[in-house]
């Protein structure tokens with residue numbers, strides 16, 4: 001018989017990659033060797049000290065029980081301590097911190113807490129799809145996409161945004177473009193949100209995955225008054241995408257609304273994982289990254305250098321990103337077609353169109369392959385590019 005989806009689910013755009021994913025699957029089944037630069041999921045394992053810490057925590061029966069949905073007190077304190085060390089921002093662990101089951105759910109749930117059906121939500125284009133879809137569309141709100149253009153360094157023109165929107169999402173270091181911002185830009189965005197009474201949701205999931213001498217700021221370092229909430233994650237910093245641990249910090253009213261939604265829907269991140277937040281963030285010495293993070297970054301930086309150099313040699317145009325493990329590369333044909341052509345050579349890249357219409361003409365490559373595999377991929381690309 002089959003049941004019809006609710007209208008809000010029907011509003012979601014078609015999944016563009018279904019066809020290409022099927023082709024990848026078919027090739028894999030046939031035993032074709034695939035080099036996958038597609039998903040933003042670290043191939044490196046979680047650092048040993050964290051794995052061993054969680055194993056020990058799991059042995060404690062106290063950690064087998066329901067956690068606090070808003071976050072254990074100790075975890076929230078560790079997050080506030082980290083913010084002070086890392087960004088020089090003082091937070092009240094009680095009212096200004098929430099623990100999340102990965103930052104993705106928080107980015108979506110904040111919309112449920114503060115946006116009414118029919119209200120407008122500003123989301124970048126290209127972008128991580130959650131802002132416009134999981135957040136806005138599934139709240140029956142109206143996503144307004146604004147362009148991130150190469151000639152503007154993939155930064156939005158803040159002054160041109162719709163002043164009637166309820167919420168603005170921004171994400172830097174940026175997925176998919178790898179673009180970064182300075183505090184001055186964040187100040188402009190924050191001032192604009194204050195003046196227009198717009199809630200500022202800042203996705204800082206890649207703040208620790210930065211290269212060379214770039215240090216990513218927090219929006220809370222410059223936030224003008226209330227109305228800012230920032231999202232973080234252990235996923236990329238500590239290769240922990242599969243664990244589902246993140247957090248949100250900022251304006252106490254926004255945090256309270258987010259916690260209220262969550263208390264009705266989920267029961268929080270397991271306690272043995274919440275304590276890993278305390279352990280992992282506690283390893284920072286002042287603002288300095290712990291060795292396990294430095295080691296990770298060194299690996300991604302080397303891969304970035306090898307891949308960018310190789311792609312440029314093949315004639316592609318792309319920047320050397322200062323952050324994230326993404327390369328955003330211009331192609332001179334429709335991005336889906338380019339991706340399909342690469343797949344024929346056994347290489348998976350993500351077509352830019354999947355991140356929004358302004359992503360067309362680009363593909364994203366995640367440096368989640370070893371240098372050896374990157375070199376192999378470059379050889380294959382040389383034959384088909």
Ligand SMILES: Cc1ncc(COP(=O)(O)O)c(C=O)c1O
Pocket residue numbers: 040101102103104105128171174175203205232233234235241244245246
């Ligand atoms: C920009 C951005 N924000 C948030 C997330 C979600 O991360 P998680 O839910 O694992 O914390 C991702 C994941 O790829 C991302 O790219």
